[in-house]
Amino acid sequence: MKKRAIILGLASCMLALPLTMVASSEQGEWYLPTVTAASEKLDYQTITPLQTAAAIAYYGQKKIDKGAWRELNDFGPLGLTQLDNADHLAVKGRGNSWYLSPRNMNGGTSAAYTVGADGTVAFYTVKTVDQAEEHEPQATVNLHSIIQYVNQQHAVEQVKGAAQQIQLNK
Numbered sequence: 001m002k003k004r005a006i007i008l009g010l011a012s013c014m015l016a017l018p019l020t021m022v023a024s025s026e027q028g029e030w031y032l033p034t035v036t037a038a039s040e041k042l043d044y045q046t047i048t049p050l051q052t053a054a055a056i057a058y059y060g061q062k063k064i065d066k067g068a069w070r071e072l073n074d075f076g077p078l079g080l081t082q083l084d085n086a087d088h089l090a091v092k093g094r095g096n097s098w099y100l101s102p103r104n105m106n107g108g109t110s111a112a113y114t115v116g117a118d119g120t121v122a123f124y125t126v127k128t129v130d131q132a133e134e135h136e137p138q139a140t141v142n143l144h145s146i147i148q149y150v151n152q153q154h155a156v157e158q159v160k161g162a163a164q165q166i167q168l169n170k
Contacts, residue, residue: 001091008105043147054163054166057072057078058071058150060100061073063149067109067125068126076102079103079167080100080106081104082168083096083097088126089124090136092114093114093116099112110126112126112138120140121140122140
């Protein structure tokens with residue numbers, strides 16, 4: 001019994017993983033708990049702006065599922081446009097608004113969002129022709145919750161791949 005505990009403790013140190021629990025089955029077999037490497041998850045403190053956009057797009061398509069968000073990721077790589085104001089959006093965030101649309105689409109309807117200083121993401125569908133009109137958000141969700149959802153769905157690699165494909169528009 002002592003040998004196994006020492007070996008498991010050494011294995012934990014060598015892997016630089018905390019040994020939080022060691023359990024045994026009825027057959028007396030020992031195992032380490034399943035550990036997901038931090039690099040396999042998105043983190044609020046280290047997420048990049050493009051990963052944030054891709055995570056918001058992923059969440060919007062899966063959970064908002066309305067308007068421009070419904071099929072956003074179905075048309076290939078995305079374009080991302082930042083506007084220096086959010087005057088036409090009810091939840092202004094930090095004052096900037098972001099528009100996501102398939103790169104091959106000109107005009108029409110865009111999935112728009114703002115991010116507040118507290119991490120609140122407001123989701124909108126905005127038609128090019130009525131950008132001057134006031135829009136109410138379709139939903140508001142904290143960025144922490146969006147990141148947690150992506151991690152729980154095991155979609156981190158998908159989101160990171162999509163982030164690398166996003167084209168910044170001017």
